[in-house]
Amino acid sequence: MKLHDSLRRATVDFQPQSPGEVTVYGCGPTIYDSAHIGNFRTFLVYDLLHRTLEWKGYSVRFVVNLTDVDDKTIKGAAEAGKKLEEHTDPFARAFMDDAAALGFLAFDARPRATAHIDAMIRFIEGLVASGHAYRTEDGSVYFSVESFPQYGCLSGNRAESEDTRSRIDQDEYEKGDVRDFVLWKAAKDVDRRVGAVWASPWGPGRPGWHLECSVMATDLLGDTIDIHLGGEDLLFPHHENEIAQSEGATGKPFVRFWLHVKHLTLGSEKMSKSLGNFFTVRELLDDGYDPAAVRLSLMSAHYRSELTFTRSGIDEAAAAVQRLVDFKRRVTDHPTAPGAGVEERLDLEAHLRAFDEAISDDLNVPRGLAALWGLVRETNTVLDAAPEGISDESRAAVLDALEQMDRVLGVVELAEASRATDTGDQQRIQALVEARNDARANRDFQEADRIRDELAAEGIVLEDGVGGTRWKKTR
Ligand code: AMP
Ligand code: ZN
Numbered sequence: 001m002k003l004h005d006s007l008r009r010a011t012v013d014f015q016p017q018s019p020g021e022v023t024v025y026g027c028g029p030t031i032y033d034s035a036h037i038g039n040f041r042t043f044l045v046y047d048l049l050h051r052t053l054e055w056k057g058y059s060v061r062f063v064v065n066l067t068d069v070d071d072k073t074i075k076g077a078a079e080a081g082k083k084l085e086e087h088t089d090p091f092a093r094a095f096m097d098d099a100a101a102l103g104f105l106a107f108d109a110r111p112r113a114t115a116h117i118d119a120m121i122r123f124i125e126g127l128v129a130s131g132h133a134y135r136t137e138d139g140s141v142y143f144s145v146e147s148f149p150q151y152g153c154l155s156g157n158r159a160e161s162e163d164t165r166s167r168i169d170q171d172e173y174e175k176g177d178v179r180d181f182v183l184w185k186a187a188k189d190v191d192r193r194v195g196a197v198w199a200s201p202w203g204p205g206r207p208g209w210h211l212e213c214s215v216m217a218t219d220l221l222g223d224t225i226d227i228h229l230g231g232e233d234l235l236f237p238h239h240e241n242e243i244a245q246s247e248g249a250t251g252k253p254f255v256r257f258w259l260h261v262k263h264l265t266l267g268s269e270k271m272s273k274s275l276g277n278f279f280t281v282r283e284l285l286d287d288g289y290d291p292a293a294v295r296l297s298l299m300s301a302h303y304r305s306e307l308t309f310t311r312s313g314i315d316e317a318a319a320a321v322q323r324l325v326d327f328k329r330r331v332t333d334h335p336t337a338p339g340a341g342v343e344e345r346l347d348l349e350a351h352l353r354a355f356d357e358a359i360s361d362d363l364n365v366p367r368g369l370a371a372l373w374g375l376v377r378e379t380n381t382v383l384d385a386a387p388e389g390i391s392d393e394s395r396a397a398v399l400d401a402l403e404q405m406d407r408v409l410g411v412v413e414l415a416e417a418s419r420a421t422d423t424g425d426q427q428r429i430q431a432l433v434e435a436r437n438d439a440r441a442n443r444d445f446q447e448a449d450r451i452r453d454e455l456a457a458e459g460i461v462l463e464d465g466v467g468g469t470r471w472k473k474t475r
Contacts, residue, residue: 001056001360003227004304006235006258007154011362014257016226022058023221024049025255026229027213027238028110030067031091032076035098036278037298037309038264038271042231044295045261045303045363047104049229051408052359054105061108065216066092068112069196070209077194084194085114098281102295103414109220113212117198120207120215123249124183124200132248136174139186139203145179148244154258155236181241182208210241214249217242223250227257235260261303271309284314288461290472292415293318299365299409321415327376328412330383331398337389342382346394348401351375355405365409372405418473429460433469436462 004011016022026046029035035043046064053060067073068088077087092112113120124141127133132147145151187197187204197204207215217225223246230239239258246254263270271278284294297317301307351374358367379398383390406412436451452462455471463470 001052002362003257003259004362005256006260007255012257014227016058017224017256020057020059022053022060022227023225024053024060024062024227024229025213025217025221025225026062026064027231027234028064028066029091029095030070030072031088031095032070032072033273034091034094034280034282036271036273036280037284037294038266038278039231040098040102040281041264041298041303041307042229042261043099043104044102044298045259046107046229047099047102047410048299048303048363048365048408049227049259050105050107051410052363055359055404055407061221062105063109063111063217063220064107065213066095066110066112067209067212068092069114069206069212074191074194074196077196078190082194084196087194094280094282101281101285101291103291103410103417105410111216111220113207113216116212116216116219117207119219120211121184121198121200123215123218123245124207124211126249127183127245130248132245133183134176135202138174139205140174140182141184141202142175142180143183143241143245143248144176145181145244146177148248150247151179151244152240154240154243157236157240181210181237183211183245184208210238211245213238214242214245214254218246218250218254223252223254225255227259228255229259229261232260232262259303262305262307264298265306265308267308279309288472289314290318290321290415291418292321292411295414296321296409296411299369302362302364302366304362321411324372324376324412325415325419327380328399328402328416331379331395331402334383334386334395335389336392336395337386338391342386343390343394345385346378346382346398348375348397351378352401352404355408359408368405368408372402372409375401375405420473429455429471433462433471437469 001014002011003014026043029039043064046062050060050062066088069084073084073088077084080087096110124133127143128135128141131144133141133143135141184200184202185205185208186202187206191197191206196206198206217228228239228242243254265271266277269275269277281294285291293314294317297314298307300313300317351371354374355368355371358364358371361367375398402412432451432455436448439445439447439451455462460471460473463472
């Protein structure tokens with residue numbers, strides 16, 4: 001398998017450091033607000049990588065952190081008049097709910113920064129002792145960029161930039177070098193108000209955001225990890241700083257492969273919490289979108305290519321999801337007639353090979369999806385040519401190929417889960433849909449609306465189209 005490593009700026013063969021085992025760390029959400037679907041474009045790549053590695057037979061240890069103490073969470077808590085944890089907790093839960101709704105495999109660990117403060121303090125002590133960090137008058141500790149000559153290796157950014165200035169705190173007045181970044185922040189009033197203060201050898205304070213990831217990553221996965229993930233905005237300074245801190249502390253290479261996901265845009269703008277132009281997964285699901293369609297739409301472009309959010313993109317994905325579900329049902333329900341003689345036309349291996357090659361080429365999911373559609377098309381042609389039936393072996397082989405691809409994509413299983421209603425239930429819902437259509441035909445709109453509302457209360461949404469009314473379950 002090849003992956004694009006941002007550090008080498010090249011797509012290179014991936015081999016884990018220990019044969020058969022892969023360690024992965026992904027920067028998780030800052031839980032001062034709900035994650036939006038831009039964030040989830042990035043997180044979905046985490047899940048696709050997770051699934052791909054497992055599909056290839058690796059034993060994977062996958063860690064995604066929750067940033068529950070930083071400038072934004074403290075500001076959010078202070079504005080809400082809450083304690084830090086009280087403010088962040090619901091967003092942590094929302095993140096896990098959204099991840100589950102989109103069919104993510106469970107991460108092996110979801111560390112919260114506040115649960116690793118002791119390790120962070122020890123880590124900083126090490127950096128101070130080895131001359132990579134220094135304390136300032138006010139009781140903060142900074143990393144000395146000058147002490148780490150490789151600084152800038154990831155981003156190429158060796159001098160101070162506008163970006164650095166905007167990301168770092170305004171009141172860092174005692175730094176030795178303008179590039180130096182904070183590891184430990186002396187407590188301010190607002191930190192005390194929300195309860196974001198811990199005792200340390202340098203006085204009361206709290207860790208800096210960059211440091212948190214270095215410590216959680218090395219603590220849970222060891223000094224050198226195989227793959228580190230994040231959105232493209234994290235490359236500098238966050239990941240650059242993670243390298244400086246971690247390698248400064250351990251003297252070993254920190255990360256073997258750096259992967260960065262391009263941002264989801266809305267129109268020409270990046271979707272972001274600070275711009276306010278965002279949708280959450282929950283909002284889209286509440287609007288009646290099929291979670292499998294949201295998932296599929298977020299993987300419709302390669303992770304290093306542009307992807308723009310549109311509702312019509314989700315609608316297209318929804319139609320594709322329905323085609324996949326219908327396809328699986330057609331294969332399952334097609335009659336059995338051994339020896340019909342058309343099945344040798346099916347070259348399932350070729351489709352699986354094409355799929356594997358695509359996914360192994362730096363997670364080229366769009367090309368993998370093309371291989372999936374190739375399987376669907378060819379199978380449909382064979383089923384068309386064999387209306388009398390196919391052998392059970394062929395049926396099983398097609399379903400197995402579909403299942404293999406879906407172990408990586410996770411779309412069909414998610415679609416089926418959200419459609420899982422028993423047949424009795426389906427008949428009851430269908431009867432209500434028909435009653436509503438009768439009411440509309442009789443211009444009894446009050447009754448029609450009552451039935452729609454009754455179904456909506458169960459999480460069932462109706463779509464009136466040219467071919468009639470379709471319903472779908474959204475939760
Ligand atoms: P945050 O909650 O801001 O710390 O971001 C969590 C993750 O989402 C990080 O890896 C970000 O790089 C990523 N991210 C933020 N905005 C977007 C976006 N519009 N599209 C894709 N990923 C994003
Ligand atoms: Zn991080």
